[in-house]
Amino acid sequence: MPFSFAVIVPAYNEAEVLADFHARLGAVLDGIDAVSQIIYVDDGSGDDTWQRLRSLADADPRVQALRLSRNFGKEAAMTAGFDEVDADAVVIIDADLQDPPELIPELIARWQDGNDVVYATRGERDGETRTKRFTSAAFYRVMERLSDTPLPRDTGDFRLLSRRAVEALRELRERQRFMKGLFAWIGYRQTSVVYHRDARHAGRTKWNYWRLTNLAVEGITSFSTAPLRVATWLGVSAAGLAFLYGLWVLLKALIWGDPVRGYPTLMVVILFLGGAQLLALGVIGEYVGRTYSEAKRRPLYYVESRHGGRPPFT
Known part of the structure; x- marks a missing residue:
């Protein structure tokens, strides 16, 4: 009997890349023996993202699209997806194609080995400046020393979670959310898959240094005194x-x-x-x-x- 599987995709002003992303994701899901679902969460986009998501939902019965009332931030958009989903395994992935959907079958294989959280660790990273790579690596190492909950190095939000891991996340309703820390805090059996991170496929990144600095402060103050x-x-x-x-x-x-x-x-x-x-x-x-x-x-x-x-x- 096939298992149930869902993919959560937070999107903010991603109209330029959605068609290509969905084509690649759909091809991957077609090759997985599972009852699958795709939940797109439009985080109050100001471009044509919602119109594109409606078109995808009309063309693909696996797609469900949510539109938030305003831009609440990626952490809230991911939370909305977790609140909506009902599946044995859930993958969270960005729509910018920096994280390859083709890695999902490997994440599923690790989950089927008995892991509750399978996170994708960035090996080589295309399209990022040396400053960006340095500050990112420094942040994870600082968090490693300061936080009582160890965070995996060089790991973003791209990961698979089991049903019980998602249910545990739903119980954490704190307003100041740092999802990478919450993923680690719930515990359970976790493992990693190393992958090559591509450059953004289209559009512009929403994470400038100001927003990244605020996210770093959020992470440190949320998980360390x-x-x-x-x-x-x-x-x-x-x-x-x-x-x-x-x-x-x-x-x-x-x-x-x-x-x-x-x-x-x-x-x-x-x-x-x-x-x-x-x-x-x-x-x-x-x-x-x-x-x-x-x-x-x-x-x-x-x-x-x-x-x-x-x-x-x-």
Whole structure:
């Protein structure tokens, strides 16, 4: 009896690449002995993405398209797909064809070996600058040291999850979502498949350095309290140094009768302590802001419309 299988594809302004992506994905699914489904999630695109998805759903009964009410971000779009899906195995993949759909049968084979999460690890990466590769590698290594939940290196969102792994993810309703961390946090048996990542097939990337920096901050603050510890030790160190220096100035005045000059030194100390305090307040503010967002308990997303049907999984 064939198993049920679904592919979740978050899409934001991907009209240029959708036809080619769906053709390659459909060819892969045709070769898999499974009852398959494709869930496209339009994350509030401003181009013709939704119209293209409606056309794909009309032409292919396996396709179901969701349109979110606005751009909630990729993490929310993936969550919408996980909330909608009902399958024995689920693959999450981007529509830009940097991650090859042809790798899906290998992910399925590893899942059938008994793994709950099979993540695709990037080996060689085309179409990326040295700066991008360096900063990406640095981020994963920093997270490896800071987080209590180890993240696999050089691994994006492209992966397969079993039914119970998806059900576990559905229980995690935090608003500040860093999906790579959540994938690792749920545990279960996980393994990797190394692949060659291609350059973007068409269109422009949505991940500039500003958004990537914000994602890095999100990941660090969601899965580590190390910045708070750093702020604490920075404050302790600054206070200790200030005390020792003040003691030294006092002893000089008492023993040798040196006049207390040191206007430049005083300014350096004041600026150092002020900077350390502002840094600590900024770190604390990041965590307080996330606590505030969680306390409001707003929904993660809203679905504006659906198109296409869900095939009956048996």
